[in-house]
Amino acid sequence: MEEVILVNEQDEQVGIMEKMEAHQKAVLHRAFSVFIFSNDGEMLLQQRALNKYHSAGLWTNACCSHPKPGEGTQVAAERRLKEELGFETALQKIFQFTYKASFSNGLTEYEFDHVYAGKYDGDIIPDTLEVSNYTYKTMEEIGENLEMYPQKYTAWFHIAFPKILEWWKDNIYNVSIIT
Numbered sequence: 001m002e003e004v005i006l007v008n009e010q011d012e013q014v015g016i017m018e019k020m021e022a023h024q025k026a027v028l029h030r031a032f033s034v035f036i037f038s039n040d041g042e043m044l045l046q047q048r049a050l051n052k053y054h055s056a057g058l059w060t061n062a063c064c065s066h067p068k069p070g071e072g073t074q075v076a077a078e079r080r081l082k083e084e085l086g087f088e089t090a091l092q093k094i095f096q097f098t099y100k101a102s103f104s105n106g107l108t109e110y111e112f113d114h115v116y117a118g119k120y121d122g123d124i125i126p127d128t129l130e131v132s133n134y135t136y137k138t139m140e141e142i143g144e145n146l147e148m149y150p151q152k153y154t155a156w157f158h159i160a161f162p163k164i165l166e167w168w169k170d171n172i173y174n175v176s177i178i179t
Contacts, residue, residue: 004029004066009098011112016069020053026100026108029066032077033156034091035117035164036062038136043164044120045142046085047133048154054103057132059145060154061164064113073114081118085134086125091116094167101155115160117167139165 004022006015007030022029036044044062048055063084067076074091082088094117100110124134137145146153146161 002066003069004031005069006030007112009112011096019066020107023054023107023109026102026110028098028110028112030073030114031064031066031109031111032073032080032114032116033064033160034062034077034081035115035160036081036089036120037117037168038121039119041168042136042138043142043168044085044124044134044136046126046131049128049130049132051129054105054107054109055154058154058157059152060157061160063130064156074116077114077116084127084130086127087120087122089118089120091118094171095163097159097163099156099159101159103155109156111156113156113160115164117164139168 002019003016004019005013006017006027008014011030017027045059046062047059048057050056063080065076065080067073074093077091078088094115096114098112100108102108126134142161146158150158
């Protein structure tokens, strides 16, 4: 049984709940999103596997998930990146936000999302149970695709992309930001 950490609006832990129950009851819980950039500044996107319990087949950032009870958020982000895409790289927390998105299957993501960024240009070995495809795209291409084909992207990516774009404009060329 997979559990998530329930939090309040200040990200203070208030309990633990089984993951699916938290999504059925729309309870605020801790999550993370990882954004990976190539040395050329392109963003790594993954297409979620078709068997995912929501947002199956949609494009999104490198990986997203939830820390386990007792697990630090950055440790969880590093673990999940390795599990889903088969590589490790340094990650830096860049911001956080809260969002709520309901899905047609009755589930709701209500998450306090910690956002991490890193750089990577090596081999990618995706777990096919999690990822059906991946690609690097320029920020301009992603912005255009989000506008033209919004239904092809996850709900949280629509919320996070404008925030990550602003951060990227200010930071991507500063090599000390992500090492």
